[in-house]
Amino acid sequence: DVKVTQSSRYLVKRTGEKVFLECVQDMDHENMFWYRQDPGLGLRLIYFSYDVKMKEKGDIPEGYSVSREKKERFSLILESASTNQTSMYLCASSSQGAGGNTIYFGEGSWLTVV
């Protein structure tokens, strides 16, 4: 069965802390994505990666960075967490292009920055 696993479901961090959100997929997918979801705003793309060590900015990359050292793992990094980064973060993966293929999502990570 297809699986995208986000290591942390709920996190509470302090302002200024460095935060790592980890995501692993077991489907050998080329593409991986990080979205954030806020009420009324839907899903917004932060970063995506189409290959190991490759990354592209999405719509809202400011304040975030990513790392993809292995094909199955895609990490989202908040260099210095701020309260406006309190949100639900969703990792996803797909094979080849996302447009014509199903995207598989993880269960989400709820991050609260205090």
Added chain:
Amino acid sequence: SQQGEEDPQALSIQEGENATMNCSYKTSINNLQWYRQNSGRGLVHLILIRSNEREKHSGRLRVTLDTSKKSSSLLITASRAADTASYFCATDLNDYKLSFGAGTTVTVRA
């Protein structure tokens, strides 16, 4: 940038009734997808319709696509309590990026 917009924002129906929600988008697409999200969970893919298709069915789901109007609809027939969820349309901006709308929240009352 959000390409798709769902309408209505929220929908409440009785079990057994049909639920219809719409998605409008701004620029030409190759594909449009619908996803479901149960409260506090990740999104689950429901159906993909390509730009050269007009209608697609999957179980109790029926999706239509009108590229001339840049709109799509999702119909859930004979709704059940388990259909209570948020539904999102997603359009492809390019080969890698999907743009999601803000979603329609559907509540099915017993």
